[in-house]
Amino acid sequence: MALEHALLVSLSERTASGLELTRRFDRSIGHFWTATHQQIYRVLGRMEKDGWVRSETVAQQGRPDKKVYEVTEPGRLELERWIAEPTAGDPLRSSLMVKFRGASYGDRAALLEQARERLDEHNKRLALYEHLVGRDYADPSTLDGHDLDAYLVLRGGVRLEQFWIDWLTEYLDAWTKESR
Amino acid sequence: MALEHALLVSLSERTASGLELTRRFDRSIGHFWTATHQQIYRVLGRMEKDGWVRSETVAQQGRPDKKVYEVTEPGRLELERWIAEPTAGDPLRSSLMVKFRGASYGDRAALLEQARERLDEHNKRLALYEHLVGRDYADPSTLDGHDLDAYLVLRGGVRLEQFWIDWLTEYLDAWTKESR
DNA sequence: GCCACCTATGCAACTAGTTGCAACCCTGCG
DNA sequence: CGCAGGGTTGCAACTAGTTGCATAGGTGGC
Numbered sequence: 429m430a431l432e433h434a435l436l437v438s439l440s441e442r443t444a445s446g447l448e449l450t451r452r453f454d455r456s457i458g459h460f461w462t463a464t465h466q467q468i469y470r471v472l473g474r475m476e477k478d479g480w481v482r483s484e485t486v487a488q489q490g491r492p493d494k495k496v497y498e499v500t501e502p503g504r505l506e507l508e509r510w511i512a513e514p515t516a517g518d519p520l521r522s523s524l525m526v527k528f529r530g531a532s533y534g535d536r537a538a539l540l541e542q543a544r545e546r547l548d549e550h551n552k553r554l555a556l557y558e559h560l561v562g563r564d565y566a567d568p569s570t571l572d573g574h575d576l577d578a579y580l581v582l583r584g585g586v587r588l589e590q591f592w593i594d595w596l597t598e599y600l601d602a603w604t605k606e607s608r
Numbered sequence: 609m610a611l612e613h614a615l616l617v618s619l620s621e622r623t624a625s626g627l628e629l630t631r632r633f634d635r636s637i638g639h640f641w642t643a644t645h646q647q648i649y650r651v652l653g654r655m656e657k658d659g660w661v662r663s664e665t666v667a668q669q670g671r672p673d674k675k676v677y678e679v680t681e682p683g684r685l686e687l688e689r690w691i692a693e694p695t696a697g698d699p700l701r702s703s704l705m706v707k708f709r710g711a712s713y714g715d716r717a718a719l720l721e722q723a724r725e726r727l728d729e730h731n732k733r734l735a736l737y738e739h740l741v742g743r744d745y746a747d748p749s750t751l752d753g754h755d756l757d758a759y760l761v762l763r764g765g766v767r768l769e770q771f772w773i774d775w776l777t778e779y780l781d782a783w784t785k786e787s788r
Numbered sequence: 789g790c791c792a793c794c795t796a797t798g799c800a801a802c803t804a805g806t807t808g809c810a811a812c813c814c815t816g817c818g
Numbered sequence: 819c820g821c822a823g824g825g826t827t828g829c830a831a832c833t834a835g836t837t838g839c840a841t842a843g844g845t846g847g848c
């Protein structure tokens with residue numbers, strides 16, 4: 429299980445409240461580990477109980493108070509331990525692949541339409557990632573430390589989107605040749 | 609949720625017992641939707657109660673009886689319905705990506721070792737997939753219907769492994785340049 | 789003043805998936 | 819015989835994640 433640890437990584441980079449973490453998840457780490465705000469709150473509560481993070485209530489102008497979390501020393505040690513620990517392969521679960529495999533038991537035209545929509549989404553997301561690369565990493569060869577890590581993970585995102593685009597294109601091509 | 613539907617696809621191709629389904633999952637559909645035998649049994653039970661499948665106990669020589677499941681008409685209709693339904697993007701959760709992102713808060717050498725192991729696994733799996741392609745689909749251009757579907761899904765597997773290999777290689781290269 | 793809407797935190801109930809184990813049948817070995 | 823080992827089905831308890839909703843403070847429009 430890794431949501432705890434994803435939050436530790438995010439909070440190590442910068443302290444944040446639950447909602448800020450949620451939004452950050454919608455943008456950076458969240459491309460590779462999704463979570464809803466409810467779950468983040470729950471896990472933050474557990475982590476605080478376990479002493480991995482501590483929180484401070486911060487008053488805001490024109491807004492409700494927020495609870496800002498920061499990583500404690502035990503939290504830091506736990507993150508270190510987890511990073512060194514062997515990583516189990518994360519199970520992939522793609523309903524789209526299952527649908528494609530079972531296409532002959534359903535409406536193929538509808539499925540092709542879904543493939544097109546998915547292709548569109550991945551194209552959009554690829555454009556976003558490439559925009560981020562261009563904006564934040566003008567010269568990757570000079571990067572080091574945490575910046576290089578962040579860049580390489582973003583590169584993973586680019587490659588992953590490219591994978592989907594290429595494969596969905598192959599799929600659509602194969603099924604929309606004139607003869608079918 | 610899609611395990612039910614993955615099982616319907618698998619059983620549409622050929623009837624099977626719980627354990628046979630488990631093994632089939634370890635090989636074909638299971639590359640894109642994993643499940644343990646316990647879960648498969650539980651879901652099969654629920655599906656039978658809902659009338660999506662029916663089972664028949666088959667005596668075997670030298671082995672315990674097995675319960676062979678087959679898809680019923682309501683099950684077939686449900687599969688059809690599900691295939692036509694819009695597909696939500698399956699959340700990706702990769703602990704390895706989270707670890708890479710947080711590498712500066714842990715032991716980088718240990719992480720590079722994990723990357724190498726993962727690269728190795730993906731290379732092995734790519735070799736397996738390519739073997740399957742070569743063995744079962746000598747001439748893809750002649751395929752149609754369910755065979756084409758199965759081939760394209762396998763191609764997705766190949767491309768996915770290739771994605772991991774390329775990205776892990778980029779990652780390792782970036783972090784093992786002489787200067788670091 | 790009241791309502792719609794945004795920020796922020798959170799509970800409860802549900803669904804999905806994992807881990808650990810039990811039970812049972814049969815075969816083959818010493 | 820007795821016991822290890824594989825095949826087969828399954829229960830129970832746990833962990834993780836989702837959905838729906840509640841609460842509460844504040845802003846801005848009518």
